[in-house]
Amino acid sequence: MTKVKICGLMEERHVEAAKEADAIGFVFAPSKRRVSIERAAELAKHAPVSAEKIGVFVNASIEEIEETVEKVPLTMVQLHGDEPDELVREIKVPVIQAFSIRGKEDVARLENSVADFVLVDAPGTDYRGGSGHVFDWTLLEEAEIEASRLILAGGLNAENVKAAVHQTGPYMVDVSSGVETDGRKDEVKIQQFIQQAKGDSMQQTADKTGFFGKYGGQFVPETLMKAVKELEDAYMEAKGDPAFKEEYHHYLSEYVGREQPLTFAKRLTEAWGGPKVYLKREDLNHTGAHKINNAIGQALLAMRMGKRKIVAETGAGQHGVATATICALFDLECVIFMGEEDIKRQQLNVFRMKLLGAKVESVTKGSSTLKDAVNEALRYWVTNVEDTHYLIGSALGPHPFPTMVRDFQSVIGEETKRQIVQHEGRLPDTVLACVGGGSNAIGMFYPFLKDESVRLIGVEASGEGLDTEKHAATMTKGTEGVLHGAFMKLLQTDAGQVLEAHSISAGLDYPGIGPEHAYLADIGRVEYESITDQEALEAVVSFSRLEGIIPALESAHAIAQAEKTAKTMGKDEILVICVSGRGDKDMATYAERLEGLS
Numbered sequence: 175m176t177k178v179k180i181c182g183l184m185e186e187r188h189v190e191a192a193k194e195a196d197a198i199g200f201v202f203a204p205s206k207r208r209v210s211i212e213r214a215a216e217l218a219k220h221a222p223v224s225a226e227k228i229g230v231f232v233n234a235s236i237e238e239i240e241e242t243v244e245k246v247p248l249t250m251v252q253l254h255g256d257e258p259d260e261l262v263r264e265i266k267v268p269v270i271q272a273f274s275i276r277g278k279e280d281v282a283r284l285e286n287s288v289a290d291f292v293l294v295d296a297p298g299t300d301y302r303g304g305s306g307h308v309f310d311w312t313l314l315e316e317a318e319i320e321a322s323r324l325i326l327a328g329g330l331n332a333e334n335v336k337a338a339v340h341q342t343g344p345y346m347v348d349v350s351s352g353v354e355t356d357g358r359k360d361e362v363k364i365q366q367f368i369q370q371a372k373g374d375s376m377q378q379t380a381d382k383t384g385f386f387g388k389y390g391g392q393f394v395p396e397t398l399m400k401a402v403k404e405l406e407d408a409y410m411e412a413k414g415d416p417a418f419k420e421e422y423h424h425y426l427s428e429y430v431g432r433e434q435p436l437t438f439a440k441r442l443t444e445a446w447g448g449p450k451v452y453l454k455r456e457d458l459n460h461t462g463a464h465k466i467n468n469a470i471g472q473a474l475l476a477m478r479m480g481k482r483k484i485v486a487e488t489g490a491g492q493h494g495v496a497t498a499t500i501c502a503l504f505d506l507e508c509v510i511f512m513g514e515e516d517i518k519r520q521q522l523n524v525f526r527m528k529l530l531g532a533k534v535e536s537v538t539k540g541s542s543t544l545k546d547a548v549n550e551a552l553r554y555w556v557t558n559v560e561d562t563h564y565l566i567g568s569a570l571g572p573h574p575f576p577t578m579v580r581d582f583q584s585v586i587g588e589e590t591k592r593q594i595v596q597h598e599g600r601l602p603d604t605v606l607a608c609v610g611g612g613s614n615a616i617g618m619f620y621p622f623l624k625d626e627s628v629r630l631i632g633v634e635a636s637g638e639g640l641d642t643e644k645h646a647a648t649m650t651k652g653t654e655g656v657l658h659g660a661f662m663k664l665l666q667t668d669a670g671q672v673l674e675a676h677s678i679s680a681g682l683d684y685p686g687i688g689p690e691h692a693y694l695a696d697i698g699r700v701e702y703e704s705i706t707d708q709e710a711l712e713a714v715v716s717f718s719r720l721e722g723i724i725p726a727l728e729s730a731h732a733i734a735q736a737e738k739t740a741k742t743m744g745k746d747e748i749l750v751i752c753v754s755g756r757g758d759k760d761m762a763t764y765a766e767r768l769e770g771l772s
């Protein structure tokens with residue numbers, strides 16, 4: 175996949191908009207985009223750890239370059255002047271040497287470069303680069319340079335970058351002017367450029383029709399198509415609006431209590447005798463689980479669309495509580511569909527939702543669990559679509575829901591990535607999260623997808639065992655089909671009848687899995703394991719006693735698998751578990767199933 179560099183960044187919000195890029199550039203040379211060392215150091219803190227931080231210099235001294243590399247810190251240096259080979263060789267980080275291409279003689283010059291990478295650009299106008307001009311790409315046809323060293327720049331933008339990549343096959347593309355409006359960087363243009371440059375191979379982001387590989391899409395009745403398209407447009411527009419992002423993060427910090435710690439689990443680490451174990455504490459969120467990250471985002475979007483009625487489904491009740499909470503906060507009307515079985519298992523959460531002013535509708539159809547609640551919520555949406563938003567609680571449903579829920583939950587992985595580097599100075603070796611529909615897992619995994627050294631493990635529920643009919647192991651036992659508006663993997667009979675899923679955990683007994691997970695399993699980027707009810711219960715007890723944290727049953731699945739995985743890891747390795755929620759809601763089940771506990 176072609177790598178992408180966004181150059182000439184001067185503001186935090188633009189660095190954040192470029193988070194999917196592989197590299198960002200700070201200009202230290204004369205330019206309207208010039209930044210000081212101090213400013214670049216500040217901006218670099220907002221970039222993903224994995225992104226290359228590249229400093230652009232024009233005829234600077236080795237002292238200036240070295241000081242800047244150290245203080246920002248920079249991972250690469252781009253020389254855009256007439257620097258001699260001796261200087262290139264003296265620089266300790268990888269070097270990119272830029273060449274202005276006017277004709278064949280310039281192409282011949284770049285072939286002799288001693289730098290690690292060569293960058294080809296149009297000749298500068300006011301400054302040595304960043305002119306926004308395109309040069310004749312056919313001049314590169316004869317160039318004797320390995321594609322793995324070639325960086326293409328000069329007048330690129332979202333419209334021409336696909337053709338440029340196709341024609342020149344570079345290692346990386348570099349853009350500055352082409353992602354600006356009126357001389358300033360533009361978040362939407364930055365994101366469009368990255369999307370276009372990475373093209374179809376960047377499948378972890380759904381394509382225009384909402385497919386992750388073959389999974390996803392919009393399999394909805396005609397009556398919903400308009401609403402789904404409206405939502406897609408509204409979300410794309412909101413995603414590019416810094417004010418929306420700011421409002422979302424305001425509520426995450428002021429209301430939910432983010433950011434949540436990444437706690438070093440000292441006693442667990444000692445007990446397991448393997449890697450250092452860290453816990454991402456979603457259990458500390460207001461309302462007790464990760465669900466509220468998404469509920470806030472979607473409620474803000476609904477209001478932006480002028481919709482003040484919310485319908486939602488819930489399994490364990492955590493999403494229902496999160497939705498009811500947000501509806502109370504924003505004064506929105508709220509209807510929650512919940513299976514009768516789950517109502518019995520999660521009485522405390524049912525009462526909470528009612529106390530918060532939501533109407534809880536009991537679903538008695540099918541297995542009376544989460545899948546039936548989703549069916550009913552979808553039916554309700556069809557008949558009330560004009561003024562109602564369906565606030566889906568997992569990375570499921572028709573496009574854009576899987577992408578949107580993933581984006582709102584990605585705060586989990588983004589924080590984790592930053593925090594583990596603060597704690598350990600490097601990325602973790604393994605990250606685990608439980609999967610039902612898959613929202614906490616995709617939120618945790620997404621920011622790590624490009625970090626190939628990080629092993630990602632999703633943990634589903636094998637209930638009473640994979641060789642029984644009572645499990646929710648969609649990834650292990652599922653086959654392809656359509657459920658709740660998307661093509662995914664699901665538990666079904668040969669005739670396509672959706673099977674009942676079972677797990678002791680109401681949040682995991684869903685017969686399908688989000689389309690992005692199905693895709694990530696197919697390409698081998700994420701591994702999926704399964705844990706039984708009994709194993710999860712045992713993990714609840716040991717984890718509570720070792721760390722003083724009573725986990726939700728869902729999270730206990732990730733913990734139980736983490737113990738198994740830890741046995742295969744060394745003491746110098748790092749393992750992160752997403753503790754997606756706390757166990758208060760499961761106390762009745764714990765009291766019943768762990769009776770006689772001493």
Ligand SMILES: O=C(O)c1ccccc1N[C@@H]1O[C@H](COP(=O)(O)O)[C@@H](O)[C@H]1O
Binds near residue numbers: 295306
């Ligand atoms: O971006 C600048 O202001 C700049 C100034 C001095 C040297 C290089 C500069 N930027 C580099 O120029 C090219 C092309 O930019 P554009 O997309 O045509 O505007 C790129 O390599 C930037 O890194």
